[in-house]
Amino acid sequence: MSRLVLRRLRHVGRPLSSQLSSCPPLPSTSLRHGSLRDSRQRRAFSATSPREIMETTGFTENQLMVREAVGQICAQFPNTYWQEHDQKEQDPSDFHAAMAKAGWLGIALPESLGGSGLGISEATMMMQTITESGAGMAGAQAIHANVYATQPLARFGTREQLEHTIPNIISGKWRACFGVTEPNAGLNTLGLSTTAHRLPDGSGYRISGQKIWITCAQVASKMILLARTTPLEQVRRPSEGLSLFCINLDRSQPGLEMKKIKKMGGRAVDANEVFFDGYSIPSSALIGEEGKGFKMILHGMNAERCLLAGEALGLGYAALSRAANYARERVVFGRPIGQNQGVAHPLADAYMRLEAAKLATYHAARLYDAAAAGNESIKQDAVGVAANSAKYVAAEAAFAACERAVLAHGGMGYAAEYDVERWLRECLVPRIAPVSREMILNYIGEKVLRLPRSY
Numbered sequence: 396m397s398r399l400v401l402r403r404l405r406h407v408g409r410p411l412s413s414q415l416s417s418c419p420p421l422p423s424t425s426l427r428h429g430s431l432r433d434s435r436q437r438r439a440f441s442a443t444s445p446r447e448i449m450e451t452t453g454f455t456e457n458q459l460m461v462r463e464a465v466g467q468i469c470a471q472f473p474n475t476y477w478q479e480h481d482q483k484e485q486d487p488s489d490f491h492a493a494m495a496k497a498g499w500l501g502i503a504l505p506e507s508l509g510g511s512g513l514g515i516s517e518a519t520m521m522m523q524t525i526t527e528s529g530a531g532m533a534g535a536q537a538i539h540a541n542v543y544a545t546q547p548l549a550r551f552g553t554r555e556q557l558e559h560t561i562p563n564i565i566s567g568k569w570r571a572c573f574g575v576t577e578p579n580a581g582l583n584t585l586g587l588s589t590t591a592h593r594l595p596d597g598s599g600y601r602i603s604g605q606k607i608w609i610t611c612a613q614v615a616s617k618m619i620l621l622a623r624t625t626p627l628e629q630v631r632r633p634s635e636g637l638s639l640f641c642i643n644l645d646r647s648q649p650g651l652e653m654k655k656i657k658k659m660g661g662r663a664v665d666a667n668e669v670f671f672d673g674y675s676i677p678s679s680a681l682i683g684e685e686g687k688g689f690k691m692i693l694h695g696m697n698a699e700r701c702l703l704a705g706e707a708l709g710l711g712y713a714a715l716s717r718a719a720n721y722a723r724e725r726v727v728f729g730r731p732i733g734q735n736q737g738v739a740h741p742l743a744d745a746y747m748r749l750e751a752a753k754l755a756t757y758h759a760a761r762l763y764d765a766a767a768a769g770n771e772s773i774k775q776d777a778v779g780v781a782a783n784s785a786k787y788v789a790a791e792a793a794f795a796a797c798e799r800a801v802l803a804h805g806g807m808g809y810a811a812e813y814d815v816e817r818w819l820r821e822c823l824v825p826r827i828a829p830v831s832r833e834m835i836l837n838y839i840g841e842k843v844l845r846l847p848r849s850y
């Protein structure tokens with residue numbers, strides 16, 4: 396192991412052996428003794444542990460170290476944990492705590508702020524390892540915003556925000572959520588109408604408006620919020636007059652309400668409508684310069700697309716690996732179902748799609764990191780095209796893999812105990828968020844193919 400890796404991993408956390416022993420006890424489960432399990436045993440399925448199917452040749456030493464160490468933590472949270480938390484809609488707070496305790500929430504934050512100083516290439520691998528472990532999107536979303544939404548804060552935050560807020564997010568004391576989407580603006584972020592009205596004495600702002608689909612708002616104590624500080628009619632360009640804030644979510648204060656949204660998948664983590672009605676925040680909540688919030692958000696968008704692409708890949712590999720195991724072992728008409736090309740070929744096809752998406756994902760992450768490190772030969776447009784393309788192809792590859800995994804399981808694909816139905820429900824998220832497939836196609840059509848803008 397190189398000295399560089401050793402030095403960096405010192406910041407990531409304590410030795411693995413102590414990380415493992417410090418994990419909280421896991422809830423016991425009755426599912427393992429359920430009737431489906433019994434019937435599976437009657438059919439003499441083997442208990443072979445799932446084989447890693449992703450080709451890891453070519454990853455850096457750091458990425459492989461991250462994969463191994465994060466995988467060790469995830470192994471403490473088996474599929475039954477995620478099944479139960481999904482069914483009970485219960486927040487995986489002990490998983491978040493374990494990741495925080497081992498130092499992983501600061502993976503892509505500077506060492507000077509208590510982070511590990513690693514890049515998006517390693518953070519993407521971390522997110523992939525989480526979903527691939529079986530935790531799925533629920534596991535990823537439990538920590539995603541803490542890793543990603545802290546990026547603009549670290550880059551543009553005040554000294555107090557850097558010294559006070561970031562360490563508390565890294566340590567897990569505070570959880571963060573990301574408040575951008577609004578019901579009336581949708582993907583047209585520049586049309587958002589939540590306002591932050593500056594008080595005449597300059598001591599603070601009053602927030603009014605509504606956000607929607609805000610993940611983890613119920614458990615977060617901080618929100619990175621995008622709001623309009625200058626009305627749309629008074630700015631030269633719609634991208635101006637938006638400001639970024641790091642606000643306290645103080646439910647005891649008037650003017651703040653939240654309503655949980657019932658959703659299809661990833662039910663362990665909450666998603667919410669958040670209503671602000673004259674909610675007071677101090678002026679110290681502003682990140683960077685007033686009116687420049689959209690630029691700051693843009694800074695983190697490509698990073699977020701890389702992370703989401705990694706999360707999609709992990710889901711796809713988990714589902715495909717499970718399907719291949721099943722297809723080897725399930726015997727119908729006197730032979731394993733995987734001996735039928737009608738079963739085997741779609742799985743092989745799904746594998747190659749994932750491998751291609753993997754190359755696109757880690758290529759985008761590498762470009763992002765190189766540009767962030769000051770490599771001027773890498774233009775932001777190139778990073779944008781690579782990150783959007785990676786998110787698109789990874790989400791599509793994950794969907795193909797998860798759908799095929801359910802179909803290869805036949806009826807059992809529909810049973811919660813086999814996990815593949817959970818992953819299929821969850822794999823729609825990277826197709827929709829943070830930007831939809833259609834908007835990425837619009838972007839590539841316009842920016843790369845120079846076609847007329849359609850919206």
Ligand SMILES: Cc1cc2nc3c(=O)[nH]c(=O)nc-3n(C[C@H](O)[C@H](O)[C@H](O)COP(=O)(O)OP(=O)(O)OC[C@H]3O[C@@H](n4cnc5c(N)ncnc54)[C@H](O)[C@@H]3O)c2cc1C
Nearest residue numbers: 573574575576581582608609610828829830831833834850
């Ligand atoms: C599980 C989940 C978690 C989320 N977490 C967060 C979060 O933590 N914070 C946050 O801020 N947001 C979050 N989001 C919101 C997410 O980013 C948005 O749902 C997403 O950006 C799509 O916006 P929308 O739902 O308003 O779709 P809309 O803008 O209403 O679009 C609806 C459909 O129309 C299509 N469409 C719209 N305009 C065009 C056009 N010009 N050309 C072609 N097609 C078009 C879209 O592609 C889409 O298919 C989350 C969403 C989900 C589902």
